[in-house]
Amino acid sequence: MQREKITLGWAGKSAPVADIAYIEVVELASTGLLEDVGEATRVDPWTDPEPLELCLELWKLWMEGDDDRDLGYKTMRGMCADGGGQGKDLYEAQQANDMRIAKATDAMIESMGRLHIWAIHRSTGIATAWNFPNAAYPQVLVAAKSELSDKLRKNMCTKLLFI
Secondary structure (H helix, E strand, C coil): CCCCCCCCCCCCCCCCCCCCCCCCCCCCCCHHHHHHHHCCCCCCCCCCCCCCEEEEHHHHHHHCCCCCCCCHHHHHHHHCCCCCHHHCHHHHHHHHHHHHHHHHHHHHCCCCCCCHHHHHHHHHHHCCCCCCCCCCCCHHHHHHHHHHHHHHHHHCCHHHHHH
């Protein structure tokens, strides 16, 4: 079988190409690699986050002012003729609930002692300094999280998370 000569639009010669023999594959051989990959990529089922960690994450987002990512679009949408602003948006309802939890968490944090407030602030990344040389941060953080967890269990807005 002779291959035809290919020219690319110039007067020179093209590079010689050797004849290639093609092999038709009828069946794939099993190597056992697919079975190993299946076990390695097994994903554990989703678990609920810890209530205290969820409250602190929502509080951190609220403290950073991250609750208005739509740049006011949803507040202005009620002025449009589409639906008259009477519709229920699940995203808005979830965001409102998250902000209620964040505000309740903020109130509970502010009701704690100054040392515990700074431990919570540092653990969430709101503050980076620890200016208490007579207090060990790890021990204070454990005590602060314990106190905050007790306060959030008693709060009307967040106690359902702890059930």
